[in-house]
Amino acid sequence: MTGSAALFTDRYELTMVDAALRDGAGHRESLFEAFARRLPDGRRYGIVAGAGRLLELIDRFRFEDAELEWLREHEVVRPETLDWLADYRFRGDIWGYREGEAYFPGSPLITIEATFAEAVMLETLVLSTLNYDSSVASAAARMVSVALGRPIAEMGSRRTSEHAAIAAARAAYIAGFDATSNLEAGRTWGIPTMGTAAHAFTLLHDTEEDAFRAQVAAFGPKTTLLVDTYDIAQGVERAVQAAGTGLGAVRIDSGDLPTVVAAVREQLDGLGAVDTRITVTSDLDEFTIAGLSGAPVDAYGVGTAVVTGSGFPAAGMVYKLVARRNDAGEWVAVAKSSTQKLSVGGRKNAARRLDSTRTAREELIFIGDGPEGEAEFEPGDRLRPLMVQLMEGGVADPAFLGPAGTSAARAHRAEVMQELPIEAFRLGRGEPVIPTSYR
Amino acid sequence: MTGSAALFTDRYELTMVDAALRDGAGHRESLFEAFARRLPDGRRYGIVAGAGRLLELIDRFRFEDAELEWLREHEVVRPETLDWLADYRFRGDIWGYREGEAYFPGSPLITIEATFAEAVMLETLVLSTLNYDSSVASAAARMVSVALGRPIAEMGSRRTSEHAAIAAARAAYIAGFDATSNLEAGRTWGIPTMGTAAHAFTLLHDTEEDAFRAQVAAFGPKTTLLVDTYDIAQGVERAVQAAGTGLGAVRIDSGDLPTVVAAVREQLDGLGAVDTRITVTSDLDEFTIAGLSGAPVDAYGVGTAVVTGSGFPAAGMVYKLVARRNDAGEWVAVAKSSTQKLSVGGRKNAARRLDSTRTAREELIFIGDGPEGEAEFEPGDRLRPLMVQLMEGGVADPAFLGPAGTSAARAHRAEVMQELPIEAFRLGRGEPVIPTSYR
Incomplete structure (x- = not known):
């Protein structure tokens, strides 16, 4: 071509x-x-x-x-x-x-x-x-309006064709999303890009502790650690051990989110990590985001639903x-x-x-x-x-x-x-x- | 890029x-x-x-x-x-x-x-x-199986992003579609391309007769004439007048298809255009194609449903x-x-x-x-x-x-x-x- x-x-x-x-x-x-x-x-x-x-x-x-x-x-x-x-x-x-x-x-x-x-x-x-x-x-705007000011990142590149992904990142950004995972969208359209690690990074290492320590060594304690590869409560504990109470954020990609998020917030606060943010990214759409309005979520990541127009x-x-x-x-x-x-x-x-x-x-x-x-x-x-x-x-x-x-x-x-x-x-x-x- | x-x-x-x-x-x-x-x-x-x-x-x-x-x-x-x-x-x-x-x-x-x-x-x-x-x-294969051997063309480029359109044409072809409207898919992947005219071509001309005559003059009587810009029965009559009984095909893009297709077949046969084929292209998916299995359709064109995975x-x-x-x-x-x-x-x-x-x-x-x-x-x-x-x-x-x-x-x-x-x-x-x- x-x-x-x-x-x-x-x-x-x-x-x-x-x-x-x-x-x-x-x-x-x-x-x-x-x-x-x-x-x-x-x-x-x-x-x-x-x-x-x-x-x-x-x-x-x-x-x-x-x-x-x-x-x-x-x-x-x-x-x-x-x-x-x-x-x-x-x-x-x-x-x-x-x-x-x-x-x-x-x-x-x-x-x-x-x-x-x-x-x-x-x-x-x-x-x-x-x-x-x-x-x-049009789908993204609905998600933004129910997110009530909490930032949303677009991370659906893998759920649409590889060029469409770039267009989707741009359209979601126009509709009020704050960032994208897609690097080409960052380069072509000036959209802020985000992302730290997937479950594969944890599984690559012999232990979850090793993975967290490697990530903190590379990016400092302000990074976002993905805590749900094995057991979430254990993951949160290890994350704070690895990064200290100044840990930037934890990401949760599975589970019954309203319950899990509340428990993680309580655990983080109990560990003294009161400023550590909670990002959730588990098959979200405008309805599940609305359902989390009362939960102590700090940021959302949305994939499939936004790049496919939510239906x-x-x-x-x-x-x-x-x-x-x-x-x-x-x-x-x-x-x-x-x-x-x-x-x-x-x-x-x-x-x-x-x-x-x-x-x-x-x-x-x-x-x-x-x-x-x-x-x-x-x-x-x-x-x-x-x-x-x-x-x-x-x-x-x-x-x-x-x-x-x-x-x-x-x-x-x-x-x-x-x-x-x-x-x-x-x-x-x-x-x-x-x-x-x-x- | x-x-x-x-x-x-x-x-x-x-x-x-x-x-x-x-x-x-x-x-x-x-x-x-x-x-x-x-x-x-x-x-x-x-x-x-x-x-x-x-x-x-x-x-x-x-x-x-x-x-x-x-x-x-x-x-x-x-x-x-x-x-x-x-x-x-x-x-x-x-x-x-x-x-x-x-x-x-x-x-x-x-x-x-x-x-x-x-x-x-x-x-x-x-x-x-x-x-x-x-x-x-996966969606295309279901359409192919209910089309019972009648050819299907992919024409959904306009319903997905411009590069995804090329990938969609290729995927539909792999799944058994016979052709695509997308020229780049023809060039890149060797897929047969098809298409003759839209309603705009008829509306450009002062009369439907003028439009049909122009198309036949350009492509010969074996072309496909789109007959539903004004009145379908009148369109069919004018199409046969313009191209003769050797007209290749008529295309119908609207209406209650099982009924309309049967009426058009009868009209074509009555006019002596017994070999003129009928192509239908009105928001088809696997369910509407299955619903046309008893109708005298000769070919299908599918757009939105195939390029968006039919749901x-x-x-x-x-x-x-x-x-x-x-x-x-x-x-x-x-x-x-x-x-x-x-x-x-x-x-x-x-x-x-x-x-x-x-x-x-x-x-x-x-x-x-x-x-x-x-x-x-x-x-x-x-x-x-x-x-x-x-x-x-x-x-x-x-x-x-x-x-x-x-x-x-x-x-x-x-x-x-x-x-x-x-x-x-x-x-x-x-x-x-x-x-x-x-x-």
């Missing part, structure tokens, strides 16, 4: 381009929109993530010699289309919700304006990034052509109409209506109806605009890229959470916490 | 290496094992996938200057350990189940023998590849130290013992016991007990060995790599399916179809 992302796409994107360039319709200016028809069953809100990664991938979406040769050899498109692909780079405009923003059914998360051929090709990439990253961020590993977003120009140059709203899978045609803009306490009350989607299809509204104290320009003429706004863009998204999420009605944070199943209205 | 996969790992792997090299235990010869404690809830068998990708990733698991510099800057390990990492390449042996093999709780899917420091570092990579790929393959997006595999040498050079079996998360220590070998009809009856796991910890058994007619050597002295067996390795895995799965008891193919929840026994 080269650095090109051009083949990270479905064959039918290229065959559509091929046929549409042939009959000329491929040059029609078009507007595509990515949105979710619904939230995952019972969720009250979703959190957008993926757009920052998407912008960087679009920049790598170029057909180099290797890609063109493969397409030629496999006769995916006509030779004329290969020439067009060789010159292709995305030159259109992208608007969308900021990463870290809350979203609801119908929220126009990304709109892409370009010629049909330019824009249709991005479908798979848009959806792969938004669907996976938003799935993780909803794909956010269900779709990418639809909603408007295009006709031969007379006029914008025409379009939508599929045969079935239950309805979409709303036309250019959209969106705002969140807030009440006098700055609590969100409604997701307002304005549908363009003017001659140019523009959807206008008057922003104000009570109407917070939701869409920002992510890319102009094929150039990404650098504010949304790299570690800085990731940090900004994380900060934005924290602000947005303040606006949501308190019912948003109930874990039980229910309707979206605010309704979506079309204007 | 460079071509190095060295940071696709959890920080604690490197901190364990650091501490273990410091006290010398890191040089102990060790044996790690990857296995699943259980199958996903109610599944009867699992299908192994990921090992071929793992072997290629291990080859890219090298610390180049960029990785070393980042680790130095972030003080992840001591300078002496950086020197060791700079020289690192995996030089050990790997045995495991072939890709495409069926597996059961406790099956020793991968065993890695090397020094502790060399082998522990691969944990995240081993589990990321096995967990995700086997999750997809089980991670296969739940773990990677455990099961044996290591002590200072006297003797092998010692080791296992965590504190909790419900039990593992069985010791070197393992595995065979499937077949009865006189060559039907599988038992998963036999032989635990090493000799001085060298070897687990021996006498293969024979009724005892099929399950483990093969995947890598020797750090060099992968080329038979398991690339497109050829992928094809071989697909062929192996087809053979293995012949052995499973018929109850394996029931979709309903139940116990693993054969028991696991330790010897």
Whole structure:
């Protein structure tokens, strides 16, 4: 695999381009929109993530010699289309919700304006990034809200594919997680990394004492010792023996956590290790974290549940052509109409209506109806605009890229959470916490 | 991101290496094992996938200057350990189940023998590849078995992250899918690719007729026309008008499929398009495919359900130290013992016991007990060995790599399916179809 992302796409994107360039319709200016028809069953809100990664991938979406040769050899498109692909780079405009923003059914998360051929090709990439990253961020945000300020680390790299792991670490961080175990996520996105030792390290040594002493010798007493390889109470005792009462933390990865954590806290205090923290990491999700709210836990580590979207590993977003120009140059709203899978045609803009306490009350989607299809509204104290320009003429706004863009998204999420009605944070199943209205 | 996969790992792997090299235990010869404690809830068998990708990733698991510099800057390990990492390449042996093999709780899917420091570092990579790929393959195999020989294409790239999409296409192909929409999977793994057009192509044109004519002009009458953008019956009529009765196929992506498919078949036959095939692609999974077994469907396309493991997006595999040498050079079996998360220590070998009809009856796991910890058994007619050597002295067996390795895995799965008891193919929840026994 080269650095090109051009083949990270479905064959039918290229065959559509091929046929549409042939009959000329491929040059029609078009507007595509990515949105979710619904939230995952019972969720009250979703959190957008993926757009920052998407912008960087679009920049790598170029057909180099290797890609063109493969397409030629496999006769995916006509030779004329290969020439067009060789010159292709995305030159259109992208608007969308900021990463870290809350979203609801119908929220126009990304709109892409370009010629049909330019824009249709991005479908798979848009959806792969938004669907996976938003799935993780939406699950992670629920965990953060029930952790009540205690730090959470993402450590699920081993439960998702090796590149997805990096995206998951980033999405969880945007949603309020504090760190990740994944080193590449640390390097690429500037996320703090964490981790000390697994059970294998203890089992490698002849005794648990040997293992603890080796770890303290290497990292000092402020390290985190994993105490549940053999017997937890014995492990805690040996940990304090090895590191002293200044031991940084103990980690517990198994057992009936509320009971075990209380017993370990009592034991640590009894041994004089009153500042030693307790980290728990045993198959946690938002429900088990909520169940530990009364226990003396100091930090959580979450794996499987966060990287798989806690039951909803794909956010269900779709990418639809909603408007295009006709031969007379006029914008025409379009939508599929045969079935239950309805979409709303036309250019959209969106705002969140807030009440006098700055609590969100409604997701307002304005549908363009003017001659140019523009959807206008008057922003104000009570109407917070939701869409920002992510890319102009094929150039990404650098504010949304790299570690800085990731940090900004994380900060934005924290602000947005303040606006949501308190019912948003109930874990039980229910309707979206605010309704979506079309204007 | 460079071509190095060295940071696709959890920080604690490197901190364990650091501490273990410091006290010398890191040089102990060790044996790690990857296995699943259980199958996903109610599944009867699992299908192994990921090992071929793992072997290629291990080859890219090298610390180049960029990785070393980042680790130095972030003080992840001591300078002496950086020197060791700079020289690192995996030089050990790997045995495991072939890709495409069926597996059961406790099956020793991968065993890695090397020094502790060399082998522990691969944990995240081993589990990321096995967990995700086997999750997809296990779900895909169930879909293949209920499709009753009708071809199935994987088209879920948009429902998983952009690199995971490529792995998913490969895993589904190993499990018996026939094609993928993902072009990079076609290029990297030699999987046939498919796809013609989405609803956007129809909506781009002024009329459905225009769209169909454009597609037929580009690809000839043997193309597949998507007929459900507006009204299905009208779409079918226009499709045959545009392509003639030699139309290759129509695709239906919505509606109550058993009813719709029957009506479309009748309509096509009435129009004389008796050889025109019907492809369906509407949020299918193993249950809806089974529900279509009596309908005149010719081919299926599956997206979300296959790339997300149909409810089980991670296969739940773990990677455990099961044996290591002590200072006297003797092998010692080791296992965590504190909790419900039990593992069985010791070197393992595995065979499937077949009865006189060559039907599988038992998963036999032989635990090493000799001085060298070897687990021996006498293969024979009724005892099929399950483990093969995947890598020797750090060099992968080329038979398991690339497109050829992928094809071989697909062929192996087809053979293995012949052995499973018929109850394996029931979709309903139940116990693993054969028991696991330790010897």
